[in-house]
Amino acid sequence: MQALVIVAHGSHLNPDSSTPTYDHADRIRETGAFDEVKEAFWKEEPSFREVLRTVESDEVYVVPLFISEGYFTEQVIPRELRLDGWDVDEWDSEDGVSATQATLGAGDVEKTIHYCGPVGTHESMSDVIVQRAESVTADHDTTIDDGFGLAVVGHGTERNENSAKAIYYHADAIRERGRFDEVQSVFMDEEPEVDDVTDYFESDDIVVVPLFIADGFHTQEDIPEDMGLTDDYRTGYPVPGEVDGHRLWYSGAVGTEALMADVVLERAADAGADVGTAIEQVREATSDEPVAGD
């Protein structure tokens, strides 16, 4: 038997924080690729500390629903899961965006744990960002063609420089595809700042996709106000909204995109999970699915 455990932050205050985690877990459950699919949270239950004892399977694939390789994925989660002998070098990610997986035991259960890198730095995350951009424009019967730019928004430094690396990594990868006229990384906490997003684009239309796992006060309050899309988040923001002569298509957190389930599966498959045709099933099912949590 093999189990998938999706570990995410969760919240004591915001009931929507865990919604994307449950939605992606449900989508993976439907594929039947795993005997068990479990969710665990830093701030909700089951906690990281206790989730492994709720699992029946001997082979457990743990996929962090986090954006970057940093404090949570490298320190908090391995510690709380009691992963025996965890060392970040096992991920073999010198550049902070190339995490693989580590196979370890855990202190409180007799199981084999495959601890995977976070979804945020997997290469297929670029596909999710693009799909998110397509979803937000398609919702308004608009197709991304010439004259569209893409801004990928990150939180910024906080505790770990890798936080920004994930943003640059995907912005670079998407730029190379030539799908958008321009692709730019912007941040809440560091230069270039999301407040000045229009300064960095010549394109009339800019799709703005925050690389966040769940919608919360950063994505629903700070960023729309910082960009000038609204003076007061409580009144909502227009999509698209006019700012400084540009049309901003603000998508909300990329983590709510249904295709995120694919990245979770890719992480587990890279770590050796037998996922059968689940990746194809999810890709097909999510190609025109509504956004998780909507």
Added chain:
Amino acid sequence: MNATQFDALLSAAEDGIEFEGLTVERHGDEYAFHTLEAEYTDLTESELHEVATEHSPYVTDWYYWTHVVDTRKEDRRAFLQWLEDADGHAPPERYAELEDGVTCHWGQLAITTTVDEDGLRGYSVRHVNDVGHDAADLDAYDDPLDARDLTTYDDDGRYRPLKTAPTLQSGWVFPALDAPDLLQTVEYIYPATIPNWHREREGELDITHWRDTAERQTGIYEIIEELDREAVEWIAEACCVDSQCTKRREWQFAEGDDLAAKGGDGEYPCREPCSLVVAAARKWTTLENESEKTFQVDLTLSELRQVEEIIDTVAEGRVDEIREADVYKGANRYRARYLRAKRFDEDGELAAHEVEE
């Protein structure tokens, strides 16, 4: 007992069966069949069928626990057994009770186990406050995944950050679950309570006490290590009692250094300070860093009692119970507004003067 069950009995008799008072053996072409009440030997296959039918609770019970319930996780099996018979009765007595339904409480869940004529168990789950209500008056669910939505908000629509808080909403029922779906439903409503309960029963509960929990923290929670033992007592008294959480606190200040606060009477244990306690402890750590001062505040004796009443009412979560015009209660809104109008200064603060030592 149906044909499938009898075939399974015949097949298992080859190697012999010993289960909960039932013994079945095959000797050549003949069978022996023993229960706690009767013994039969030298039976032909058709005679075996006859006595097995007569004592069918033994046969269907054996079949349920060996062929229907997945036994890979011992904790799940133990929980299912506890649900229908905590006292270890033999199948005939157990079945007599299960026909009417046996109900156990797990936190705020009332779980009722029933048995059909083939020994198959059915499980229904509802809120303890809904016991006795007609199921037709409750919202019925059959998918365990729906239990997640039931745990998100309380009856007043407020978010529940702690799954085991005694604020589970009522008005719903899972009327007919099989064992795997029951276990998943309970897992979603009260995560990890079954494995921890089982570990405790087996004498293997891995408790992490306050000091170890505090020392493990990093980042913004690293400071909780500074909290005094006395403050940890107050945390346990404030957060970890039955009125606030259905778990029974088993963690102490440290191994061999028990807290005086009551741990509660919950069915399942709490094996370490939860994330809510850790997050709140961070706030208390910063608050406890302030030094005490002496203030002079002018109040009448009744006003002093009113302040106490307001604190008590908020702490017990009873603010909403105070009627609009019940001005006899100190925590009544008009009473509180009057006190504020009288005693707060133009900055909205209680007029207090620090008394120099």
